[in-house]
Amino acid sequence: MSPFNGKLVIVSNREPYVRRKGKLEKTAGGLVSALDPIMQKNGGIWIAAGSGERSPVGDSTKTTVPPDAPAYVQKSIWLKEAYENNYYHGYSNRFLWPLCHMTLDRVFLRRAYWSAYKKVNSLFAEAVLEETGDEPAVVWLQDYHLSLCARDLKEKNRKLVVLQFWHIPWPPHDIFRICPQRKEILEGLLANDLIGFHLDSFCQNFMTCVDRELGAGVDFKEGFVHYKGHTTRVKAFPISIDFEWFARSASSPKARRTWERFRKTLKLPQDGYVGVGVDRLEYTKGLIKRLEAIDLFFTKYPRYRRRFTFIQIAVPTRKVEPYLSYREKVEALVAKINAHYGEADWEPIKYIDYKLSHDDLAAIYDGVDLAVVSSIYDGMNLVAKEYIASQVDEKGVLLLSEFAGAAEAIPGAMLINPYDTECFADAIKQALQLPASEKQKMIRASIAYLREHDIYRWVGDILDEVERLK
Numbered sequence: 001m002s003p004f005n006g007k008l009v010i011v012s013n014r015e016p017y018v019r020r021k022g023k024l025e026k027t028a029g030g031l032v033s034a035l036d037p038i039m040q041k042n043g044g045i046w047i048a049a050g051s052g053e054r055s056p057v058g059d060s061t062k063t064t065v066p067p068d069a070p071a072y073v074q075k076s077i078w079l080k081e082a083y084e085n086n087y088y089h090g091y092s093n094r095f096l097w098p099l100c101h102m103t104l105d106r107v108f109l110r111r112a113y114w115s116a117y118k119k120v121n122s123l124f125a126e127a128v129l130e131e132t133g134d135e136p137a138v139v140w141l142q143d144y145h146l147s148l149c150a151r152d153l154k155e156k157n158r159k160l161v162v163l164q165f166w167h168i169p170w171p172p173h174d175i176f177r178i179c180p181q182r183k184e185i186l187e188g189l190l191a192n193d194l195i196g197f198h199l200d201s202f203c204q205n206f207m208t209c210v211d212r213e214l215g216a217g218v219d220f221k222e223g224f225v226h227y228k229g230h231t232t233r234v235k236a237f238p239i240s241i242d243f244e245w246f247a248r249s250a251s252s253p254k255a256r257r258t259w260e261r262f263r264k265t266l267k268l269p270q271d272g273y274v275g276v277g278v279d280r281l282e283y284t285k286g287l288i289k290r291l292e293a294i295d296l297f298f299t300k301y302p303r304y305r306r307r308f309t310f311i312q313i314a315v316p317t318r319k320v321e322p323y324l325s326y327r328e329k330v331e332a333l334v335a336k337i338n339a340h341y342g343e344a345d346w347e348p349i350k351y352i353d354y355k356l357s358h359d360d361l362a363a364i365y366d367g368v369d370l371a372v373v374s375s376i377y378d379g380m381n382l383v384a385k386e387y388i389a390s391q392v393d394e395k396g397v398l399l400l401s402e403f404a405g406a407a408e409a410i411p412g413a414m415l416i417n418p419y420d421t422e423c424f425a426d427a428i429k430q431a432l433q434l435p436a437s438e439k440q441k442m443i444r445a446s447i448a449y450l451r452e453h454d455i456y457r458w459v460g461d462i463l464d465e466v467e468r469l470k
Ligand code: ADQ
Pocket: 028, 029, 030, 031, 033, 034, 167, 168, 239, 278, 279, 280, 313, 314, 315, 354, 355, 356, 357, 358, 361, 378, 379, 380, 381, 382, 383, 386
């Protein structure tokens, strides 16, 4: 990664650290997992909506993080509850999220959502401008919560270089045109100097939308959009993880002890196979499809009862509808499968509904025989990459949905279609039956790719592109 000396301001909805019971804790989720190591290395300021215990000291607060080795500043903006509900739970998560993931029956919109979304975007822009004044800086906006921010920033400080990374898919135009505010959103995004997506197909979808909706000048091949005198670079940067960190953590003696402790606590049979799924409790991650496939697997292949146990780690992150109902459905299905196939001393699914540290996850990833990522649609999916990086023993198999961005790049994964339950169930059996040498060959191919394409390369590629644009 080339040295980056400009002042860096990251802006995201979610704080990297949240205060709970007086203690700052790192939050779960792809964005924070990806960018916290970068900020710890480079320093800078990270602006986000406050979400833990509210500070009594005003509308925004600054803290240095991480608490045990302060490396950068976190500025938290405290939003009024109505704004928070309508902008975050409403427009961002009940409207844009399902729209971009093409789960159209979940798309839900209210007028109040949009006005709060606009207001909160302008509050974020103000919070950035308070830090930069008239000075130059690089402002890196994160995700779909902030699609109008770049426009405000550029209008008030022309010296800023503004870029945005869109962490979720960008849907085809036929889907995006469902959005009544599509022109404002596209114009807002085109104020950026650079927009990044995980995949080239998302870039193409986005450019088709600005072409059809705004009549912007689009160079589809080179990835440039010219609109109202401004040029925006549009480019794919598939996000990754801190490969070395996971590899190191998984190979530590502590990881072995952690895995043994898990085996004991979960009462896993000593000689059986173990699979794992690690997800936010989120409908796009395809947990129901996965459980249905596991259910069918035990029906079709009864000899694997007692010989295969699946650990599902599902952390609830959004405590509103439709997540509450989804959680109920997932938990009911787990209970049904356990009641149907379970025995006095064996449960087919071990369900864990809380957050684990990445050290614990690395130990589990290395300990199990296979991991399942069954997203019905996913921008990238970092769990897939964390699992590969943690394969010290080179014995694991990754069953990966072909609808996760990760499937486009990672060689050596076993691709599945989560909608095709029967093939999915068969793939679990095939994965368990693969000879050790074949598993090793596959996982080595994945590891070799990922070692070269880690999170530092992702950030380096983006910041190099920023330097070129400057
Ligand atoms: P997410 O959908 O949140 O983000 P994903 O890529 O699935 O992200 O990664 C989830 C992260 O949360 C991983 O780092 C994982 O280890 C962690 N996590 C999940 N469950 C956990 C648990 N029980 N305990 C501890 N940690 C847990 C969005 C997009 C993705 C994209 C990312 C990054 O939806 O497609 O990969 O951003 O761009």
